[in-house]
Amino acid sequence: MPTERFMRLPEAKKRAIWKAAFDEFSRTKMDKVSINRIIQEAEISRGSFYTYFEDKWDLLDYLLGTMQMSIQNSAAVKRVIKHADIWEWLDGLFEGILEFFRVPENLEFIRNFCSSVGTADVILKDGHFSPKYFNGKEREFDEEFDKAYQRSARDGGLISLTCREMDTFKEFCKFSLGKAVTDAIKGTEEGEIKRDFAVRMNFLRRSVERKKGDTT
Structure with a gap:
């Protein structure tokens, strides 16, 4: 850095x-x-x-970090992130990803980066960018995710999750965002990316939203 x-x-x-x-x-x-x-x-x-x-790899790490930050800032413009519930927060990040990749130069940069180092080295199996290239950003995501979930839970609309369940739920959310990134890199049509993300979010929503009459 x-x-x-x-x-x-x-x-x-x-x-x-x-x-x-x-x-x-x-x-x-x-x-x-x-x-x-x-x-x-x-x-x-x-x-x-x-x-x-x-060296140039230190410079590359800086570039990637600022580009990830631009996605987060774009999402913050669209949503009042500090007050958003978990679904608004995830939607905001997703919109930030789409906005980022609508800029041809950004897409060109990331495609060149992935082709040079190998996509498998950049994108983990769970679908999100490797901490190797976003040093410290993983922790920031986790902290903001937890805050957004807690805001939603206080409203009584989400079920209580154990630590292991929360980790699993979080990884599915990361995968959904990471899938949008990899699809954008591959050139998937934006409408299809949106439909795919909506399906994943609806599935996740049903898995944690409290059912009517459920007090647990």
Whole structure:
């Protein structure tokens, strides 16, 4: 991740470095990415680059983290996330994913990334991005997920779950979001992605919503 020195740079300079790196990683296979081209486009010295990042893989981790954050920010614009119930929260993230992949450059970047390192190395079997490439983001997701579920549970509309049941429910939700990502990467039509997500959410909703007359 970027150093404190990078974080103290003016926003315009940080954006210039991000854009130069994004362009290079989008048009070039990961093992052929050139730091020289990045620093030339960003108009910084090679020495400065290494005071900001350890290497190009550290820079890649930063790019991926900011792109995931853009999805979360997009969702936050659509929903008042801190007040949303679990279904609004998941819908907001899903809409953020769709909005992110509607930008051709974003789709090109992620496709190039997956083809370079191998999709299996990026997407885990449960359908979401590997923590290897989103260091610390998994924990943030879990924390926000738990808060959203607790808000819903306080309204009395959801059944009580054991820790193991909650973990299983959460993994199904992650899979549903991850499936939307992988489908977008594959070029699946947006309407089909939406229909698939709705089916999964309806199934999950029925599995945890309290039945009428149920007090447990």
